[in-house]
Amino acid sequence: MTWAPIYVLPNIPLDAAIGCNLAVLAPAHDERVTALKRAHPNFRAFLRRFTDNFGEKFEPCVLLLHASAPESFRHVSAIASFRDAVAIAAISHARAHQLSHPRGMRVLFGEAFAIYPWMLDRNFEDIIGSTPALLGTHLVSSFKGQSSPSVFRTNLNPSAVDQPLLDALLICWRRRYEAAEPEWKDIALMRSLNMAYQASLLPAGTEATFYDVGRILSLWVSAFEILVHPGGNGISNRDKVFDLIEQAPWLIRASRDLAHDTGPAKKLVKRTLASWLYQKLNDSRNDFLHGNPVERDSLVLEIPQRGIFEYAAPLYRIALTAFLPLVYDRPQPSADEPSALGAWLADRMTFTDPQRSAEAALQTVLQPPLDPLAGHTRVTRPAPQNGPSQ
Structure with missing residues (x-):
């Protein structure tokens, strides 16, 4: 298996994959995802059990990690840093355009890139839920996934991503998690991106003040x-x-x-x-x-x-x-x-x-x-x- 599915992100429809040769966010129609669906029926069934809050079915995009990625890239901190880099490259670009041309649907909040807490296990058998508040397993046949009720599923195409910024961030990301003793500058950047992603989230829900x-x-x-x-x-x-x-x-x-x-x-x-x-x-x-x-x-x-x-x-x-x-x-x-x-x-x-x-x-x-x-x-x-x- 060349690419492994790590997480799904149900709030962001993608036209094409975003990422690098070690990690990508890929839409369900991406050839790497479709190959996984053919090889693992349970994975296909899992992706097909998502709907929005009004029952409209969709398949979420998938965060994929390449088989050649060193073990350090499989740690949750490396995966989260990759997500943070993609999110900030998209949101900062969208915010800039929204200020200059305040119209249209744009990806303005970090919830679009929220990682779903339930995912298939490595053997593509059961689903595992994991957050600081829960840890459990269940059957795929009983699963009913949903997108967030707080944001629209706004489509993101490659032109809506700040590609020069993302390319530079992913070079630093790779250097940070490949190094046995990473430089402080790379550590600081990943920490800063983590904070920026949290800052990009909705201030609150309906009760926001x-x-x-x-x-x-x-x-x-x-x-x-x-x-x-x-x-x-x-x-x-x-x-x-x-x-x-x-x-x-x-x-x-x-x-x-x-x-x-x-x-x-x-x-x-x-x-x-x-x-x-x-x-x-x-x-x-x-x-x-x-x-x-x-x-x-x-x-x-x-x-x-x-x-x-x-x-x-x-x-x-x-x-x-x-x-x-x-x-x-x-x-x-x-x-x-x-x-x-x-x-x-x-x-x-x-x-x-x-x-x-x-x-x-x-x-x-x-x-x-x-x-x-x-x-x-x-x-x-x-x-x-x-x-x-x-």
Whole structure:
């Protein structure tokens, strides 16, 4: 058996497989999954026993691990890190597009990538349920799987994934779990992705309050801080996150402008809009976690009238751009080679487009909201004294 099914994910319909040569998320129609269904009737029966909450049948996608994967990749931490990388590459990209073009159905929350707690055993006989709250076995014939009642099963196609980011993350993922003694940078990245995935989940269910949103913001700030922690007895803080963000290889001129006041009121420093946004996240985290007085309006940005949590994922992409770093470094062919030059330009555009989308998303913090009746931006109150200037 070349590929082994490890988990199923019932909340995310896929057009095509996503992953690498060691691990993939594959739709049920993928040839690797169909081969497993032919070889193991119980596996086919298991996949066919899923419905949504209204009885519509579907087959979930499957997380597959290649037989050549070292034993360390079979540990739950490695598998979860793979899922985290895929989820963040998809969600950060979707959030960026949602800010710039707020329409359509997109994968915006981590529940889409939730791993189902029940799965067939290695012998394809019975199903095993395993979470911190349960451990049990049962018969496939009695099983009735369901997708989450909290999110739509929104289709994800390859173009909706930030592929340059995912490729870079999976290189680090492989290096982290192959190494007998992994580097701190790779450990920090996997920990940060784990926190970012948790931050991408719904704040709560039907009973969600703005306190729940504040908690989610706190997880996002933690994801940033883990990235910049130097290891050992070192510390991570807001200024180190500023330093990381400022290193990003900006593609939009306005993104690199040092025009926005950050820092304490008595010692303001001009930094990029991205750093200003991170300070807003950090200040909100401090207020919520320290029990300071908070109001619902504190989560809404003045000019765009959007929730600040909407900007966290694209901003995290900027931090990852600087951390990895994500730079297109293929040498440019000579103008005497028009075919090679054209291919190079197309490849560079494909590589830089997600970064440009993230930067454009952050720039919407300077844009008043659209008037749904008039179809143009409407005038809002001016920005606060230490806010972004237009």
